[in-house]
Amino acid sequence: REMQAAEPADMSGYERVKQKMVRPPFAPQHEQVATGGPKIVEVEMVVDERLMVVDEDTGASIWAMTYNGSVPGPLIIVHEGDYVELTLKSLGKNQLEHNIDFHASTGALGGGGLTHIYPGEECVLRWKATKPGCFTYHCAPGGAMIPYHVCHGMNGAVMVLPRDGLKDAEGNSLTYDDIAYLGEQDYYLPKNPDGTYKTYANAGDDYAESLDAMRTLVPTHSVFNGSVGALTGARALRAKVGENILMVHNQSNRDSRPHLIGGHGDYVWESSFSDPPLTNMETWFVRGGSAVAAMYKFEQPGVYAYVNHNLIEAALLGATAHFVVDGEWNNDLMEQVAAPRPIQS
Amino acid sequence: REMQAAEPADMSGYERVKQKMVRPPFAPQHEQVATGGPKIVEVEMVVDERLMVVDEDTGASIWAMTYNGSVPGPLIIVHEGDYVELTLKSLGKNQLEHNIDFHASTGALGGGGLTHIYPGEECVLRWKATKPGCFTYHCAPGGAMIPYHVCHGMNGAVMVLPRDGLKDAEGNSLTYDDIAYLGEQDYYLPKNPDGTYKTYANAGDDYAESLDAMRTLVPTHSVFNGSVGALTGARALRAKVGENILMVHNQSNRDSRPHLIGGHGDYVWESSFSDPPLTNMETWFVRGGSAVAAMYKFEQPGVYAYVNHNLIEAALLGATAHFVVDGEWNNDLMEQVAAPRPIQS
Amino acid sequence: REMQAAEPADMSGYERVKQKMVRPPFAPQHEQVATGGPKIVEVEMVVDERLMVVDEDTGASIWAMTYNGSVPGPLIIVHEGDYVELTLKSLGKNQLEHNIDFHASTGALGGGGLTHIYPGEECVLRWKATKPGCFTYHCAPGGAMIPYHVCHGMNGAVMVLPRDGLKDAEGNSLTYDDIAYLGEQDYYLPKNPDGTYKTYANAGDDYAESLDAMRTLVPTHSVFNGSVGALTGARALRAKVGENILMVHNQSNRDSRPHLIGGHGDYVWESSFSDPPLTNMETWFVRGGSAVAAMYKFEQPGVYAYVNHNLIEAALLGATAHFVVDGEWNNDLMEQVAAPRPIQS
Numbered sequence A, B, C: 001r002e003m004q005a006a007e008p009a010d011m012s013g014y015e016r017v018k019q020k021m022v023r024p025p026f027a028p029q030h031e032q033v034a035t036g037g038p039k040i041v042e043v044e045m046v047v048d049e050r051l052m053v054v055d056e057d058t059g060a061s062i063w064a065m066t067y068n069g070s071v072p073g074p075l076i077i078v079h080e081g082d083y084v085e086l087t088l089k090s091l092g093k094n095q096l097e098h099n100i101d102f103h104a105s106t107g108a109l110g111g112g113g114l115t116h117i118y119p120g121e122e123c124v125l126r127w128k129a130t131k132p133g134c135f136t137y138h139c140a141p142g143g144a145m146i147p148y149h150v151c152h153g154m155n156g157a158v159m160v161l162p163r164d165g166l167k168d169a170e171g172n173s174l175t176y177d178d179i180a181y182l183g184e185q186d187y188y189l190p191k192n193p194d195g196t197y198k199t200y201a202n203a204g205d206d207y208a209e210s211l212d213a214m215r216t217l218v219p220t221h222s223v224f225n226g227s228v229g230a231l232t233g234a235r236a237l238r239a240k241v242g243e244n245i246l247m248v249h250n251q252s253n254r255d256s257r258p259h260l261i262g263g264h265g266d267y268v269w270e271s272s273f274s275d276p277p278l279t280n281m282e283t284w285f286v287r288g289g290s291a292v293a294a295m296y297k298f299e300q301p302g303v304y305a306y307v308n309h310n311l312i313e314a315a316l317l318g319a320t321a322h323f324v325v326d327g328e329w330n331n332d333l334m335e336q337v338a339a340p341r342p343i344q345s
C-alpha cells in the first residue's frame, strides 16, 4: 500500500479550529471571506441508525442511517485550501458497517477506503479542500450497500468557499444573509400487498426488499430534510424582503430540478465556485450525486414553495419546502389589478 | 395581507399595447429589439377544458385543461422591463378551479396566489418582466391538483427578450427569421386491465386514477403540441436553408433533452438570456419546469426530426416533430459518395 | 431530390488519411493539435449482429447490434474542418437493415437518410466536421426501430477537436496523456415470468418484447462497454499519478451523470469544444443522446470507480468502471490520521 509508505504530512504550521455541526436546514458559523491562511477545521460526526417517520399521513417509516441523527447529515463549511479533519464515530447500538466518501476530497474513494467503521468504532480522516464548490458526501460501504445506505439518508454536503468569497461573472463579490440547507432524499420503501408500507424491527432488515424497490428507479418518496413536511408549516424556512438567501441543495443519488415558486435563482452554481454562476434561472439542475448552491434576493413578502419541479415529485412524493418571507408588497413588481369576479364581457 | 396595504402602482406613464395570442407552434408579432421604453403588454387567456385526442392510432384521449384551447398555451413575448397584464377568464362550461403561475414573475407564487378563478370568472394580473429568458407558466391550484392540471396540458411559455435583443458570448447580435414554439407534454393516461385507455365523461373524472398513473413517474405519452403527430406530416414546421429558427421548447414538469436530427443548437439558452448561450450542441437540456431557446441556421434541405432524444420517448411515446426545409443541397457538407450496393471487397 | 441535382464536391485538393479503428475503451492514433490543413479521414465500420453476454452472473444476454463488434462502436477522432469519409458495411450473416446518424454532421438526418444498408451491402458517406466537440453516432432506421437498435448497442462517438487543441476558459492549452472512451448502454431485456432473462435464437426475435420493456423507461441494465464488469478487475482502465486522462462518455439514449469516486472533472465539456469547459465538477451530466468529455489529472494512487452516480444504476444495473492508478500517495491531500479503532471517549 503506497499509503503506508508515505510520510505523514507535517501539519504543525496550521491553526486548528473546531466547527460545531448544527442541525439542517441550518449552517454552521463561518466566514464568507476567509481571514488568515488555511486552517485545519475539525469536525465530528456520529453515525446513528434510527427509526424515522417519513410521512405522518401514511405512517411510512424507515430505519434511517444518519450522520448526526439528521437526514441530510450536517453541512460543513470551509474555504479553499483549508483541511477538513473529521472524527467519525459509530454508535455502539448500530447494526451496520459505515464509512464516508467526500466528493470534495481527492483519493481513496473520497476517503471511503480509509473510514470503514463498525458499531463502537471511530476513525480520523484529514483531507485538503482543493476544489471550491458545494459537494455531496455519503456513505459508500461497497457494492449494493452503497445505494442502500445513500437511499436510507446517509448523505450530506460540504461547502468549500473561495477564500475571497463568492463572485459573479464580472468578479463582483456576492454575499448572503443566510443559508438554507436542503437535502433531498429519495426513499424506496417496500410495500405490503395491500399497498401499505412495511415496517421492520431493526436497521438492515429491509435490505433485500429495499433493493427490489430501488431497482425500479422510482422512489416512493422524495423529501426535503428527511420527511414529508419537514420544512413546511411551522417548520418553514424564514427570510425577509431584501435578504439574499443561499440555498444549498444536496441530492446524493438522483437528479433534481429545484424551483422557487414565485422567485428565481439569481445566481446558481451548478458546477463549482470556480465557474461563473448561471443567472436568473427559473429552475436549476442537481445532477444526481451533487450539491449545488443558488442565491436569491427575496423581493416580495409571502409564502414561497421550494420544490423539485417535477411537480409529481413535489406534490405526491413530498419534495416541497416553504419559505415564509416578511416585508412589504411591491405592486410595481406584481399587482392584482382585478380580483376574481364574474366575467365582465 | 401586506398586499392590501400596498399602494396601487402608478402606471400612468406607460404605453399600453395589446398582444394578440396565436396558436402554437406560432409566435405572436413582436420586435426582436425593443423600440421605445417599457410598455404594458395586455394579453388575454381563456381557460378551456376540452376533450382532446392524444393519439389517433389508439384513440387515447384526455380531458385537457388548456389556456386558449391549445396544449401548450400561447407564447407570450415581451422585453425585459415590460409589464405583462393578463386577463384570465374561465369558460362557464368548465368544471374546475384554475389559476396561473408565471415563472417569469416575482411574488405570490408567480401570480398563482392572485388568480384562482372558478368557471365563469375572470381576474386581471399585472407583473413586471425583470428577468430575461424563456419561462414556463402553468396552472397551480394547490397540492396534488398542481401536477394534475400541469399534466393535463395546462402550461405554456413567456419569452422575455433583452431590450436590445439576443447576443452571443462576444456581444454580437443574434437575430432569427422565425420562431418554432414547441410544448412537450407528458401525459399519464389511466388504462383498463386490457391495456386500452380509459375514457371519461367529464373533466376531473380521471382525478384519482390519474394520480395513480402519475405516481409511477412514467408517462404513457410525451408529445409536442398536444398530441402524437401534431407537428409531423402535413402539419410539419417549415423553414428554408439559410434561415435562423429560434426553437422555444417548453416542458413544465419533466426533464427533456431536445435534439434536431441532422442539425444542431448553434446557440442554446438553457438558463436565461442574461447568460451567454451554449454553442454547437448536439442535444440540449430542459430542466423539468423550464422553457429554453435554441437557435439553428439550417444548412441543408430535407426533413429534420426534432425529438426528445430519449429515443424511446421520441419513437414510442410521441416526442417527435418535423421541420421540412427547402433549399439546395450542399455536397461539401455531406455527400453520399457511394449509395448502398453489394459489398465490393 | 435536391441532393441529386447538386454537383459532387471537388475534394481533389485534400490529403486523404486512413484512421484505423480500435476497440473501446481505446482511442485511435491522433494528433491533439492538427498539423497541416483539413484532411479527408477515411474510416471503415462493419455492422455485426452478435449474441453478447450482458451479465455473467445472471446469464443475461442480448443479440447486440454493433459497429465493429463492440458496444459502444469505435471512437473516431478528427479535427474541425476535416472530412470524415465512412465506408459502412453490413455482414452478410446479419438479419436487419441498419444505417448511421452522426450528430456531428449536418443534413440528411445526420447521414441516416443516405446510409440504409441491408445485410451484404455497403455504402460510403462523406461529411464535414464543422462543429467541435464530442458527438454521438447511432443507428436510426426509422420509427420504433430507432430506439430498438440504439438500445441494442448500436452507437458510439466522434470527437472533433479544435485544430489548435483543447483550451481552458482563458485560452491556455489543455493536453491529455490518454483517452478513456466509455460507452454507457441502457438495455431493456425481456424477462420470463420467473424473473430470469429470455433468450432468443436470432437478432430481431426480441423486437416486440423489447419494445414492451423499453416503454417502461426503466432499463434492466446500464453498463459501460457492453457488459457488467467490462471495465473492472483485470479489465480496469490504467493510469499514473500526474497523468491527465480525457474521459469520453457516450450515452446515445438516456441521461447519465458520471462521477469519478475519489476524483473530479477538472475540465468538463458538456456542450461542445466551442464553449469554455466547466471546472472542478463532482458529477457531470450527459444529456441522453450525447457524448461529453471530462479531463482529470490523477493526484493519488489507488482504485477509482467511474460511475453513473445514480448509485442504484451504478451498483445494481452495472454502471461502474474502474481506473487503477499507480504512483505515490500524498498525505497532504488526504491522510488517515487514525485508522478504525474502538471509540476513545
Ligand SMILES: [Cu+2]
Pocket (backbone or CB within 6 Å): A065, A097, A098, A099, A139, A140, A141, A149, A154
Ligand atoms: Cu452507511
Ligand SMILES: [Cu+2]
Pocket (backbone or CB within 6 Å): A101, A103, A138, A289, C259, C261, C309
Ligand atoms: Cu458519490
Ligand SMILES: [Cu+2]
Pocket (backbone or CB within 6 Å): B065, B097, B098, B099, B139, B140, B141, B149, B154
Ligand atoms: Cu388548472
Ligand SMILES: [Cu+2]
Pocket (backbone or CB within 6 Å): A259, A261, A309, B101, B103, B138, B289
Ligand atoms: Cu412552476
Ligand SMILES: [Cu+2]
Pocket (backbone or CB within 6 Å): C065, C097, C098, C099, C139, C140, C141, C149, C154
Ligand atoms: Cu441498426
Ligand SMILES: [Cu+2]
Pocket (backbone or CB within 6 Å): B259, B261, B309, C101, C103, C138, C289
Ligand atoms: Cu440521435
Ligand SMILES: [Mg+2]
Pocket (backbone or CB within 6 Å): A055, A057, A058, A228
Ligand atoms: Mg401526505
Ligand SMILES: [Mg+2]
Pocket (backbone or CB within 6 Å): A178, A238, A239, A240
Ligand atoms: Mg433568516
Ligand SMILES: [Mg+2]
Pocket (backbone or CB within 6 Å): A133, A134, A135, A136, A270, A271, A272, A290, A291, A292, C282
Ligand atoms: Mg456541487
Ligand SMILES: [Mg+2]
Pocket (backbone or CB within 6 Å): B055, B057, B058, B228
Ligand atoms: Mg401511433
Ligand SMILES: [Mg+2]
Pocket (backbone or CB within 6 Å): B178, B238, B239, B240
Ligand atoms: Mg418559416
Ligand SMILES: [Mg+2]
Pocket (backbone or CB within 6 Å): A282, B133, B134, B135, B136, B270, B271, B272, B290, B291, B292
Ligand atoms: Mg427558461
Ligand SMILES: [Mg+2]
Pocket (backbone or CB within 6 Å): C055, C057, C058, C228
Ligand atoms: Mg452481477
Ligand SMILES: [Mg+2]
Pocket (backbone or CB within 6 Å): C178, C238, C239, C240
Ligand atoms: Mg494509460
Ligand SMILES: [Mg+2]
Pocket (backbone or CB within 6 Å): B282, C133, C134, C135, C136, C270, C271, C272, C290, C291, C292
Ligand atoms: Mg457532445
